[in-house]
Structure formats: structure tokens, C-alpha cells
Amino acid sequence: MIRRLPDLLIEPVVRRALAEDLGRAGDITAQACIPEGARMRAVFAARRPGVLAGVDCVRLGLLALDPSATLNPRLRDGDAFEAGAVLVEADADARAFLAAERTALNLLGRLCGIATLTRAYVEAVSGTGARIADTRKTTPGLRALEKHAVVCGGGVNHRFGLDDAILIKDNHVALCGGVGEAIRRARAAAGHLVKLEIEVDGLDQFDEALAERPDVVMLDNFTPEMLREAVARAGASPFGRPVLEASGGVNLQTVRAIAESGVDVISVGALTHSAPALDVGLDVI
Template identity: 60%
Template sequence: MILSPLPRLVIEPIVRTALGEDLGLAGDITSAAVIPADHHSSLVMVARQPGVIAGLDAAELAFALVDPAISLARHLPDGAAVKAGDVIATVSGPSRGLLTGERTALNFLGHLSGIATVTAGLVAAVSGTKASIACSRKTTPGLRALEKYAVRAGGGMNHRFALSDAVLIKDNHVAIAGGVAEAIRLARAGVGHMVKIEVEVDTLDQLRQAMDIGVDAVLLDNMTPAQLREAVDIVGGRAITEASGRITLATAAAIAASGVDLISVGWCTHSAPTLDIGLDAPG
């Protein structure tokens, strides 16, 4: 899969908001007081633990918005695996701007690299099976585009970006509509022919109802590997099969071995630990 960069129009409002939050009403009073205005530096971004890099565009933009005279030279691209001590990029320019933009740039880079790192771990765990790892809409408000990009940097796939992307009939839709069959019927009548329909099922009986009517994909929620294998047999290639619910790095391989097409994981975005990355003087 080719990792295409996000447009600047998508990234810039997010980075501007983060910088505004950090600068407050008076700006970086520490750097303004301590660092001479004409002082220049070159600093390196260094991985302090192994992982996968994501978020260099956001980090670079954080520095550029603080001071356009700052330049960032990449030594590794997004999606690259790093070990502790690897130099990711060199940032050069006015020292005040470097120190002002440092935390915002590292916040983006560390957070997004953390997502890419745990995604890469899940992808490795299901290697050799047909299953792909997909994220969900369980993202940090305002950061969805960046976090889903980080999943792609780690080798994963994206589920829906928004409620308007596709129909996903979940348990509460089913309960309110009066059953799986009725929910699917209403969905098909309510959307255009270009919109795909997926339904979440908790039981194999619900799955059979869904397949009798026909859907594009089925979300198999909180099923055991044995149940998933039976579900894959029931579907028989007539729809995309997606396993979801309490999936961990330890259980991903067994779930993938059931034959499902996708494994969707929410914690890879909402609970990924930050990758420790520092901005240091080269030494």
C-alpha cells in the first residue's frame, strides 16, 4: 500500500490550533527572554525507543508556522521502522523558533508514531493470514485524519472516516428498528446504490438473517475464534467478514486464523502509548 501524504489544507488547521493552545496570549516568554534573537541552531529528532515513524508532516509544519526560516531535513520517512538512537530528522533555524515549536512538533510526532507502532505490531501478528488490520472511529476529537493516517503508516487500513461514508447498522440500530432484517431493509431503501451496507451481528442466527437478505459486509462482534470460523463458513464469500471486539495483540493471530477478511481495533488509536522521541543537540 502506498502511503500518500495528507494535504496541507487538512493538517494546517490542526497544527495551528495546537500551537495557539501552547503559545497562549503572550507567546514563548521563556525563549524570548533567554535566547538571543539572532541565535541559530541545528537539532536532531532522535528515537529513544524502537517503533514506526508517523507524523513528520505535522511536526515540520509546527516549526514552519512558528518561523518560516526553520527547515526540517528528513533522514527517515513516515512508515519507517526505527530503533533507539536512530536520527529521524534534523531541524535547523532560529533557536527561539526551534524551542517554541519543539513541544507541539514532538507531541504530534510521538503520538502518531505510537499509533503507527502498535498498528505495525498487530499487522505483524496476523502476517501469513488473509486478515487486514483496520482502525475505527474511536479517535481523538479533531485528530481523526492524522490518527487514521498513522494507522496507514503502520501498515493498517482505515474503516469509516465519518458516519456519512457508509451504512454500519449496529446493535442499537437493530434494537430500535425491530431486528436485523428490518434494519437492513430500511437502510437499503434509505440510501443510494453507491453506498455500502454493513451490519453488526452478535450471534450466528443474526448472521444467517443478514445473509438471507444480503449485505456488503458483516461485523462479527465479540465472537470466539471457533464462532468466527463458523461465521466465515456461513458467509461463504458473499460478504466481507470483519471481526471486532476486545481484540489484543495476544489474540489477533487466532482471530485472523479463523479466515476473516478484516480485524477492526479501536485501541490502536485511542490508547496507543506515545513513542518517545527527543529533540537534541547533535553529539
């Protein structure tokens, strides 16, 4: 079962989006056309097949404008669906429903798109043992929701922010004067619960990193042949085998070969920065 995000994390995002859309005077179209007190029943329906994420955004969007609104989710976050599937049925004040419609659809479509793309990557590496992870390449302000959508699609979350774990990248290495020195400095400063990962861009750097016993090594833009060699070297290392993460040059055409190299994790920025929104519509019933 997919863990739900607390409303405390979702509600501020939804309220900011509603405030942006309502502007200074609210929905003047609905106010002009719809009688006060009218009710509206409608369904959020998928126009294309996909994976659900973002049901709570719909719920909180409607409740923010009509506390008496009732919702009946037909599916749960993480469920797959076909085109035409009813995702959520709702009843609310008509003016409130119409005012919340675009915010709810924007968030639902965005998050379903991420979950759907993630599921495609997960299925592409099925049976290899590799896990698909996201990155910090998220839409500003939407990270918690977008990372939740990745989990709905079957992926796993990389670090949430800069304070989750130490990840030494190429610029850190350059400023420290080398892979080994960067790891030693980081290890000296890290608390006992802090994981340490380092990014390397070649097998020479990889060997240097192994000797310092990092928790994770990110193999950046390695070819499948280089990845297989790194996996072999890690398995034979007297220093122990770190978690091996492949990154860079990953797409749905290359991900299977990357996974078959024997790496443990494949991080894919496209899950959040390039996922197309799924087409979801609102139909009055």
C-alpha cells in the same frame, strides 16, 4: 509508498496546538534567555524503536513560527527505525524552534505510537490474509492524523465518519425491530455507491443478515469457534459471501486466533484509543 496527507488537513491541527501552547504572550522563557536572531540546529531522535508517522507535523510546526526554517527528514512516514535513530534534522530561529518543540514532539510521539502499535498487529496476523483496520475511536480533532498513522503502520482505514458508509449497529437493530428490517430500511435509503455493513452478535442474527445481502457483516465479540462457523456459513450461503469483519475482544494475544478463523478484516479500536506515545526527543547539535 505511504500517501502524504495534504498540508490543508494538517496545518489547522498544528496551528491550534501551537496557539494553545503559546498562550497570550508566547514563549516568555525563550524570549528571556535566547538572543533575538539566534539560530538552532537540532535533531528529532527516537528513544525507542518504532514506526514513523507525523513528519509533516514537525515541518508545519516549525514553518508556522519560522518560515525560513529548513528540515531534512532522514526517514519517511511508514519507515521502521531503531532506538537512537535520527528522524528529522532541522535548522530554525532558536526562539521559534523552542516554542514549537513541544507541539512537534507531542504530535510526532502520538502518531509514531499509533503506527508502531498498528505494525505489531499487522505482523501478528501475517500470512493469514486478514487485514487490520482502525475504528472511529480517535482523539477528537486528530482523526485524519491518527488514521494516517494507522496506514503508516500497515493497517487500513475503516470509515472516516458517519457519512462514509452505512454501519448498522446493535442500537439501530433494536430500534428497527430486527436485523432484516434494519437492512431493508437502510438499503432503501442508500445511494448506489454507499456500502452497507451490519453488526451482529450471534449466529442467528448472522443468518438473518446473510439473507439480506449486506456488503459487510461485523461479527461482534464472536469466539474463534463462532468466527469459523460464520466463515463456513458465509462460504456456503446461496446469497453470496459478504466481507466478514471481526470486532471486539481483540488484543495482541487474541488477534492471531481471530485472523486464523478466515475473517477478512479485524477492526481494533486500541490502535488509536490505547496506543502509547513513542518516546521521541529533541537534541541540539
